[in-house]
Amino acid sequence: xxxxxxxxxxxxxxxxxxxxxxxxxxxxxxxxxxxxxxxxxxxxxxxxxxxxxxxxxxxxxxxxxxxxxxxxxxxxxxxxxxxxxxxxxxxxxxxxxxxxxxxxxxxxxxxxxxxxxxxxxxxxxxxxxxxxxxxxxxxxxxxxxxxxxxxxxxxxxxxxxxxxxxxxxxxxxxxxxxxxxxxxxxxxxxxxxxxxxxxxxxxxxxxxxxxxxxxxxxxxxxxxxxxxxxxxxxxxxxxxxxxxxxxxxxxxxxxxxxxxxxxxxxx
Numbered sequence: 068x069x070x071x072x073x074x075x076x077x078x079x080x081x082x083x084x085x086x087x088x089x090x091x092x093x094x095x096x097x098x099x100x101x102x103x104x105x106x107x108x109x110x111x112x113x114x115x116x117x118x119x120x121x122x123x124x125x126x127x128x129x130x131x132x133x134x135x136x137x138x139x140x141x142x143x144x145x146x147x148x149x150x151x152x153x154x155x156x157x158x159x160x161x162x163x164x165x166x167x168x169x170x171x172x173x174x175x176x177x178x179x180x181x182x183x184x185x186x187x188x189x190x191x192x193x194x195x196x197x198x199x200x201x202x203x204x205x206x207x208x209x210x211x212x213x214x215x216x217x218x219x220x221x222x223x224x225x226x227x228x229x230x231x232x233x234x235x236x237x238x239x240x241x242x243x244x245x246x247x248x249x250x251x252x253x254x255x256x257x258x259x260x261x262x263x264x265x266x267x268x269x270x271x272x273x274x275x276x277x278x279x280x281x282x283x284x285x286x287x288x289x290x291x292x293x294x295x296x297x298x299x300x301x302x303x304x305x306x307x308x309x310x311x312x313x314x315x316x317x318x319x320x321x322x323x324x325x326x327x328x329x330x331x332x333x334x
Contacts, residue, residue, distance in 0.1 A: 068086075068202065068203050068204065068205045068218075068220050068221075068222055068225050068227075069086050069203055069222065070085060070086055070087070070203065070204045070205055070222055070224040070225050071083045071084070071085060071086065071224065072084045072085065072086040072089050072203075085204065086200060086203035086204050087200040087201065087203065087204035087206065088200075089200070090196055090197060090199055090200025090203065091197055091200055093196055094192075094193040094194070094195075094196035094197040094200070095124065095193060097189075097192055097193055097196060098189040098190060098192055098193025098194075098196075099117075099120055099189065099193075100189075101188060101189035101192055102116065102120065102185060102186050102189035102190075103116060103117065103120075105185045105187075105189065105255060106185055108255055109181075109185055109255065111177060111181070111182075111185065112175070112176065112177065115172070115175035115176055115177050116172075116175075116177065116182065116185070118171065118175050119168055119171040119172045119174075119175055119177060119182055120168065121171075122167050122168070122170075122171035123164045123165070123167040123168035123171060124164065124167075125167070126163045126164060126166070126167030127160040127161070127163050127164030127167060128155065128160060129163065130159045130160055130162065130163025130164070131155035131156050131157065131159045131160030131163065132155055132159075133159065134155075134156040134158065134159025134160075135155055135156045135159065138156065138299050156300075157194065157197075157300075158300055158303045158304070158307075161190075162303075162307070165183060165266075168182055168183060168186065169182065169183060178262060180262035180263035180266065181262055183263065183265075183266035184259070184262065184263065184264070184265040184266050186266070187249075187252040187265050187266065187269055188248070188249035188250070188251075188252040188253055190269070191245040191246070191248040191249040191252070191269070191273070192245070192246070192249045194245050195241075195242040195243075195245035195246045195249065196242075198238040198239070198241050198242040198245065199238065199239070199242055201238040202236060202238035202239055202242070204225065205220045205222060205224070205225020205226050205227040205228060206225075206226050206227070206286070207237060207238050207284065207286060208220065208225075208226065208227030208234050208237060208238075208284070208285055208286055209227075209234040209235025209236060209237030209238075209240075209283050209284060209285050210234065210235055210237075210282075210283055210284060210285035211232045211233065211234055211285060212233055212234055212235045213233065214233075214235070216236065217233035217234055217235060217236070218233070218234055218236045219231055219232065219233055219234070220234070226286065227285075227286070234285055235283045235284075235285070237280065237283055237284050237285070240280055240283065241276065241277075241280055244276045244280070245273075245276075248269065248272055248273065248276070251272075252265060252269065260319075260322065261318055261319065261321075261322035262318075263314065263318055264315065264318065264319075267311045267312075267314045267315040267318065268311075268315065270307055270308065270310075270311035271308050271311040271312055271315065273304075274304040274305065274307050274308025274311065275304075275308060277300060277301070277304040278301055278304050278305065278308070281297075281298055281300055281301045281304070284298070
């Protein structure tokens, strides 16, 4: 793989540009563009959504870093060891970003659930692009595999190259599933019978994807529990998936009792 995308020379100073960082910037740009386009189609306040997205990204990065720090510190029983292995965790960023988007949406005059619904399919699209960055950087690598499509990380900067074994291209597995989820939510009316249904459905579906794919990962930095039988992400996926199903059930019952439910779009 290619952890370093290119090296820029600026007045005698060489500055490497990481593939993961470049793909992360691309992911944020594409996700924001799709979300703002959906905001326009929904005739919502675009300026308010831009402000809410900016706040959500900031909160998401902070919680993603803190989640990684917490997992590493608990795993090594040392806060210093956690600081020695900096990184970001998607689930930590996603939860913090979602809460941040909902909170800032309310501050800027948008309905929180409507704002979360509007973030689809921008979120899974951005996540898919970010996973391609993981693949190029050699992180979040897969478990050893003898499949014909297994990959071998050879760049010494790639964590997956230690040791150099044929591995599942795990980031590409998840990227493919995320693109399917993004395609599922392209229609603005799909899963839109009540506010929050699109967001709740996505959380439940992504939790299922993560639970099914996680056993194919081979890196231990994500945090392993119960003597390595499950990961922290699997626990979070199970909890968020159950919470999403509970929310959908409760919201559907509330919508069915509303006098406006008969006029709600059924897709």
